[in-house]
Structures are given as C-alpha cells and as structure tokens.
Amino acid sequence: MSNEVVIEAWNTVLFEKFSRFKFLFIEGYASISEEVLGRNSFAEDAKVLDVGCGFGDCTIEIAKRLGSEGQAVGVDCATNFIAECEKSASEEGVSNARFFAADV
C-alpha cells in the first residue's frame, strides 16, 4: 500500500495550513510539550527519535536537553517540514539535532 497521497497532502495543503497557524501549534502547545519533556529526563548521551516531527520544535527542545554526546533526530515524511526543521536548528545554533525525510 502506498502513502503517496498522504505524503503529498502533508507536503502541500497541510504544510501550508500548519505554516499559517504555526504560532498556534508551537507557542500554543509549548506548555504541553514542556510538561511531558519535564517528566522524562534523558541520559546525556541518549539518541532520541522524534517520529512525525513536523516543524521540529520538540526535536530541537530535546536536543537542548541532551549533552553534546547525545543526539535528537527528527523524521517526517514531508520534505517541506524537514527543510523548516533544518532552518530552525541552524538559526538556534543547535548542532546535536538532525533531520531526515522518510515514510515511517
């Protein structure tokens, strides 16, 4: 079974809508992510995979909580989201987060 249609939707109409309301998804829900992340401490050298990472805000937040030996990896089926993730990580100077596109 192919996910082509779904991936196309996440890369186009859904990407556009999520981008329009990005402030809501990121700032509006940040307190929920913070609550969850605050309950789970990762080992300094942990390798953490964020599946369906979207804009990568959680991946980046996890990376910041890891030591320099740790790594947070975000995967998303939409290359448009991955491009945004890489841009954000670079702008925030986070070097232990990386991203790749794949249909999980």
Ligand SMILES: C[S@@+](CC[C@H](N)C(=O)[O-])C[C@H]1O[C@@H](n2cnc3c(N)ncnc32)[C@H](O)[C@@H]1O
């Ligand atoms: C509702 S968004 C959630 C984004 C992020 N995890 C968050 O909480 O803000 C779902 C994400 O999963 C991705 N996704 C959907 N189906 C996927 C698949 N088969 N493989 C990988 N990523 C997928 C979408 O592109 C989208 O970025």
